[in-house]
Amino acid sequence: MKLLIVESPGKIKKLQDILGAEWRVAASCGHVRDLPNQGYGLEPPDYTLRYTETRPDVLKKLAALAREAEEVFLASDPDREGEAISWHLKDALGLTAYKRVTYTAITSQDVRAGLDSPRDIDMNLVHAQEARRALDRLCGYKVSGPLGRAVREEKMSAGRVQSPAVRIVVERERAIRSFVSTTHYGVELLFEVVENISAGWKAVWLPREGWLDEDQEYFLDQAAAGKIAALRVLDILSCEEKESRTSPPAPFTTSSLQQAASNALKFKPKKTMELAQKLYEAGHITYMRTDSPNLSESAIAEIRAYCDAQGWPLPAKPRTWKSKAGAQEAHEAIRPTHIEVDKVTLEEGKEDFIRDAAALYNLIRLRTLASQLADAVFDVRVARLSGDVDGKQAVFEAKGRTLREPGWKVVMAKDASLADAEESEPDNAVPDLRAGCQATAVQSKVKTKKTKPASRFSEASLIREMEKRGIGRPATYAAIMENIASRAYVKEEKGFLVPTPRGEKLVDALVGTFGFLDLDFTSHMEERLDDVAGGKVSYVECVGEFYSQLMDELGRFVQAHAAPCPACGDREQFRHIRSKEKGWNFWGCKACGATFADDNGRPGPRREKGATELTDFLCEKCGKPLQHLTGTRKDGSGQYDFFACSDKECGAKYDNVDGKPVAHEAPALSEHKCKKCGKPLIPRPTRNGGVWFGCSGFPTCKVRYWGKEDGAPDYDNPPKH
Known part of the structure; x- marks a missing residue:
C-alpha cells in the first residue's frame, strides 16, 4: 500500500478514484502543529519556533498508516503554507523516507505527472512560511497589549498586514470627509435629430482649449458657459477615422477572481475562496491561490484548439501577460481543467452553494476562453468643430465608435472585474463630416457638474488596492477582509467599507510609531519574505531585522502612551488589570508590587498592603460589595478561590463559578x-x-x-x- 497525505479531506474521494486500490489517501486537515496559544513561541537570538500539536488524533492515525505503507507521499498544496505542512508532517511523524509531490489540478494527468516527479521538501519555502508566521506573531503579541492599554480598550489587536488594510480604509474615509466639492460647467450640443429615427449626435465643449488658465482645472463661469451653449452654426475643423483595438483581460489570479466575483456575483472574498476550494478539490479548476496571470503551454494549446473548433477568432500568437512585481509564479493562472466542460455540479453541498459554485466556474471558464481570443476591433470617428463667442473660439469634439470585429467579446461581452477600471466609449453616431463645412446644432445644454471625492472601498477594490501596493499575498486577502470586519475595525454599509471609531483609534495610535503601518514598509517586508523563499535571505536575518525595529518602536510607544507606576516609575510592567467577568478593576506593578485603585481609567490612590480589591458584585445578604479572595491554604492542602462579603459582620461567602459569585448550597x-x-x-x-x-x-x-x-x-x- 502507498500512502498519499493531502491537506483537505475534500480531496480524498477524487484522488482515491484516480489512484486506485493500491493507494490509500489520507488528510492532515490543514496544519497539525502551530505556535502555542500562550507566550510568543519564539525568542531571540535564533527565533526558533516552538510548536505544539494541534491535531494529535490526526497524527496518531497518519502514523499508523505510515507504518503500514511501502512509500509515503506528502502532497499538501503547492505553496509556502503547503510546503510547511509537509515539513511538519515529516517531522511529527518521524519520516526518514518520504516523497514530496505537487500538482496544480486534481486530474489523472496532473496527479500522475506530480507522482512521477517527486522531490525533497524545499526548506527555503518552509522558512519563508515560518518567517511570515513569526512576524505576524511578534507584531500581534508584542504590540496588542500596549496598544489596548494606550487607547483604553480591551482586546485591541495589531496586525502586520491587517492594520495597514484598516489604515487604507481610514485614510480614504477621512479624505471623503475633508473633500470640498467644486461646481463647474460644461456645454453639450446636439445635432441632426431625426424624430422617431435618430436621437442625433453630440459634441462636447473642450474648455481646456483656450478657456482655462494653466493652473485652472475646472471652468467656473456659468454665464460664459451659457454664451457658448447659444452657438448654433459651427465650423467643421476636422473629421478623422481610426481603428481602436481592445485586448481581452488576463486569466484570473486569486485577487482578480475575488474582485470579479464580488462585482459580477456579489460574493464576498471568503465565499469566493470557499467555492474555488471545492471546485479545485472536485477536479474542475486548477489551484486557486496564485498571482500569475499566465497559463501553461499545454493549456493554451487545448484552449486555442477548442476556440478554433467553435469558429471563434484567434490571434496569430498565444497570449501571455506581464506579472506584477513580486509575483510568485510557481503555478499558472486559475482555469478549468477541461475547457470543453461548460457546466459543472458539485456532488455534495447545499443547493445554493452548488448553484453558486457553478456560477463561479462559468465566470472562470469565460475569462479563460476570452483570454486567448483576438482583439475586439472598433471603428472610431472623431470630429472637431468650433464657433465664435465674443471673438474667442470654442472648440467641440464629437466622438463615437462602432464595433467592427467582436473578437473576444463573442464569449464575454463585459468583464465585471473591469467595470470600474475601463473607460467606456460613448455610443455616438457621428456622421462622416467634411472639414471646411458647417454643422448646425438643434439643441444645447449647459451641464452643471460637481466634483466628487474618491468612492469608499468595497472589499473587492480594497483587495485591488492592497495588491497594487504590494500588501499581503493571494492566500491572505480573504482572511484580512474577515479579520478587520470581525474585530470591528470596519463595517459594511451598502456594499462599501466604513471605518468604525475603534478602527480610527487603532490607526491613530499606531501611525507614526510603528513601521509596519507604513505601506511601503509592508510591501518591503513581503519582498523580504520572497527573498527568504528564494534562498537570498536567511530566516534569522529576516525575522531579526523586524524584531529589532519592532522592539525600538515598542519602547518609544510605551514611553509615550503608558502610565508610569506612581511608586517606582516603571511603565512597561505597570498595568491596568480589569475583567468584567471576575470583577477586577485596579492598577498593578509587577516591578515593585504596588497596586492602585482605578480612577476613571487612570491610577488612583494606592491600596494598602494586604487590602483586597472590592468587586462590582454585591452581597445578596446585605448588599455590600464582595471581595474576591484567592491564595494558598495555610495548611498547604491546596488553593482557595471564593467571594466574601466586605462586611466582616455579615460574613457571607460565595463559590466562584466561572468568575462570578454563586451562593453556597445548604450542606x-x-x-x-x-x-x-x-x-x-x-x-x-x-x-x-x-x-x-x-x-x-x-x-x-x-x-x-x-x-x-x-x-x-x-x-x-x-x-x-
Whole structure:
C-alpha cells in the first residue's frame, strides 16, 4: 500500500478514484502543529519556533498508516503554507523516507505527472512560511497589549498586514470627509435629430482649449458657459477615422477572481475562496491561490484548439501577460481543467452553494476562453468643430465608435472585474463630416457638474488596492477582509467599507510609531519574505531585522502612551488589570508590587498592603460589595478561590463559578449526631473516594470523624480537630 497525505479531506474521494486500490489517501486537515496559544513561541537570538500539536488524533492515525505503507507521499498544496505542512508532517511523524509531490489540478494527468516527479521538501519555502508566521506573531503579541492599554480598550489587536488594510480604509474615509466639492460647467450640443429615427449626435465643449488658465482645472463661469451653449452654426475643423483595438483581460489570479466575483456575483472574498476550494478539490479548476496571470503551454494549446473548433477568432500568437512585481509564479493562472466542460455540479453541498459554485466556474471558464481570443476591433470617428463667442473660439469634439470585429467579446461581452477600471466609449453616431463645412446644432445644454471625492472601498477594490501596493499575498486577502470586519475595525454599509471609531483609534495610535503601518514598509517586508523563499535571505536575518525595529518602536510607544507606576516609575510592567467577568478593576506593578485603585481609567490612590480589591458584585445578604479572595491554604492542602462579603459582620461567602459569585448550597445534614455538641454531622468526600464527617456547629465545634465502609461515622476513632 502507498500512502498519499493531502491537506483537505475534500480531496480524498477524487484522488482515491484516480489512484486506485493500491493507494490509500489520507488528510492532515490543514496544519497539525502551530505556535502555542500562550507566550510568543519564539525568542531571540535564533527565533526558533516552538510548536505544539494541534491535531494529535490526526497524527496518531497518519502514523499508523505510515507504518503500514511501502512509500509515503506528502502532497499538501503547492505553496509556502503547503510546503510547511509537509515539513511538519515529516517531522511529527518521524519520516526518514518520504516523497514530496505537487500538482496544480486534481486530474489523472496532473496527479500522475506530480507522482512521477517527486522531490525533497524545499526548506527555503518552509522558512519563508515560518518567517511570515513569526512576524505576524511578534507584531500581534508584542504590540496588542500596549496598544489596548494606550487607547483604553480591551482586546485591541495589531496586525502586520491587517492594520495597514484598516489604515487604507481610514485614510480614504477621512479624505471623503475633508473633500470640498467644486461646481463647474460644461456645454453639450446636439445635432441632426431625426424624430422617431435618430436621437442625433453630440459634441462636447473642450474648455481646456483656450478657456482655462494653466493652473485652472475646472471652468467656473456659468454665464460664459451659457454664451457658448447659444452657438448654433459651427465650423467643421476636422473629421478623422481610426481603428481602436481592445485586448481581452488576463486569466484570473486569486485577487482578480475575488474582485470579479464580488462585482459580477456579489460574493464576498471568503465565499469566493470557499467555492474555488471545492471546485479545485472536485477536479474542475486548477489551484486557486496564485498571482500569475499566465497559463501553461499545454493549456493554451487545448484552449486555442477548442476556440478554433467553435469558429471563434484567434490571434496569430498565444497570449501571455506581464506579472506584477513580486509575483510568485510557481503555478499558472486559475482555469478549468477541461475547457470543453461548460457546466459543472458539485456532488455534495447545499443547493445554493452548488448553484453558486457553478456560477463561479462559468465566470472562470469565460475569462479563460476570452483570454486567448483576438482583439475586439472598433471603428472610431472623431470630429472637431468650433464657433465664435465674443471673438474667442470654442472648440467641440464629437466622438463615437462602432464595433467592427467582436473578437473576444463573442464569449464575454463585459468583464465585471473591469467595470470600474475601463473607460467606456460613448455610443455616438457621428456622421462622416467634411472639414471646411458647417454643422448646425438643434439643441444645447449647459451641464452643471460637481466634483466628487474618491468612492469608499468595497472589499473587492480594497483587495485591488492592497495588491497594487504590494500588501499581503493571494492566500491572505480573504482572511484580512474577515479579520478587520470581525474585530470591528470596519463595517459594511451598502456594499462599501466604513471605518468604525475603534478602527480610527487603532490607526491613530499606531501611525507614526510603528513601521509596519507604513505601506511601503509592508510591501518591503513581503519582498523580504520572497527573498527568504528564494534562498537570498536567511530566516534569522529576516525575522531579526523586524524584531529589532519592532522592539525600538515598542519602547518609544510605551514611553509615550503608558502610565508610569506612581511608586517606582516603571511603565512597561505597570498595568491596568480589569475583567468584567471576575470583577477586577485596579492598577498593578509587577516591578515593585504596588497596586492602585482605578480612577476613571487612570491610577488612583494606592491600596494598602494586604487590602483586597472590592468587586462590582454585591452581597445578596446585605448588599455590600464582595471581595474576591484567592491564595494558598495555610495548611498547604491546596488553593482557595471564593467571594466574601466586605462586611466582616455579615460574613457571607460565595463559590466562584466561572468568575462570578454563586451562593453556597445548604450542606446536606446526615442523621448522625456529633458526640461533643449533639448537632447533625455533615458528610464530606475524601480525595480517595471515601467520606468523612464534620460538625454542622463549625466553627464553634470543630470535631471531625472518619467514615466507615458502611457510610457511618467512626465514633471509636479519636475526633480530628
